[in-house]
Amino acid sequence: MTFRRNFLLLALLITGALMYNMLAGFLVPILNAAVFATLFSPVHERLVKLVRQPALAALLTCLLVVLILIGPIYLVVDVVAGQAVSFFKLAASRVQQIIDLGDAGLLGKLRANPFVAQLLIDQEAWSQTLRKVTQQAGAFVVAIVDEAAHQIFLRTANIVITLFTLFYLLLQGPAIRQALSDLIPLDESSKERLIERFIAVSRATVTGSLLLGGIQAILGAVALWVCGFGQPVMWAFVMFVCAIVPMVGAWLVLYPAAIYLIVTGQVWLGIGLMVYGAAVVGTVDNLLRPRLVRGAGLHDLLIFFTTLGGLGLFGPMGVVTGPILGALFVTLLEIYQVEFDTELKQAQGKLMS
Secondary structure, three states: OHHHHHHHHHHHHHHHHHHHHHHHHHHHHHHHHHHHHHHHHHHHHHHHHHHOOHHHHHHHHHHHHHHHHHHHHHHHHHHHHHHHHHHHHHHHHHHHHHHHHHHHOHHHHHHHOHHHHHOOOOHHHHHHHHHHHHHHHHHHHHHHHHHHHHHHHHHHHHHHHHHHHHHHHHHOHHHHHHHHHHHOOOOHHHHHHHHHHHHHHHHHHHHHHHHHHHHHHHHHHHHHHHOOOOOHHHHHHHHHHHHHOOOOOOHHHHHHHHHHHHHOOOHHHHHHHHHHHHHHHHHHHHHHHHHHOHHHOOOHHHHHHHHHHHHHHHHHHHHHHHHHHHHHHHHHHHHHHHHOHHHHHHHHHHHHO
16 A cells, blocks of 8 residues: 555656646746636626526636736737837937037036035046946837837737636636645645635735726826826836835836936926825825735735745736735745644744753
8 A cells, every 4th residue: 555655646746747847837827817717706706697608607707807907908018118119219319418418408507516516527427327328228128129029929828828727717616626625635724714815815916906006107197297207108107017016106206207307407396296206196005005905914025025026937917926925825834833833832842941
């Protein structure tokens, strides 16, 4: 019996490793589909009652995901890409104009500033720095556009795989959940704890982060538009990305914009933008974030690191999958503490003695 079990475990490990290598490239679409299935399961259940055909209800739910989430996201990204290219082209021409004007333009104002004068930077140094920044910005834009062109097929394939997986998760969700639950060697309360934490974090990060980021992005974009900045969709997108990361926010765009206005002579407008960012946008973040995002039951610092780590590992959807993995890890630690409570206390007692 022992030999048979060892052989079975060895065969399972080998085939499991091979399966992981085959499916590693699909982990992100599968995780995305699981999150979407969790969020849209109430919608799917209502559609099942309405059309009385689970397969048709699952298909309609997938179409809703495309219309509500995936479609708008790709439209916004397309607009942002166009505005980003035009912004950097405009910035490059303005930088060249500043260099050509010399002391008669912005460079003269900066050199006349007592703080800047203490830096002992001459006009030639300023000019070389600005040219270098312009060249790097241009190269960055070209690289981004080129990378985006190469990623079109990959992103499209990921969307198709996500929707295909989502369809079956909605259609056979209870059966899949039960099959996975039967394979987990934990008691029912621990299994339910894992599932509830997954659902709570999914809904908190998606609904909370998207809503909070959207509100801050709209408020910030309107303020920048009033202050005379162009490319409102691009700046709204940048502030949205900043706002969904804990301990960061729209201020990362608004404050530099305010400083730019002050340096260029629009002092009161810059001060007004800075006050607006702190009093209005900052207040919205402080009021809404505890109610929306912290429903996940995770510490802010853990949300911060798992969000950034998720972005680096999974791409844009890492904003959701990162905190989910962090929450599952914390939940497993809590279950471990309960399961091995006696052993942990014995170990502590030995260390204290």
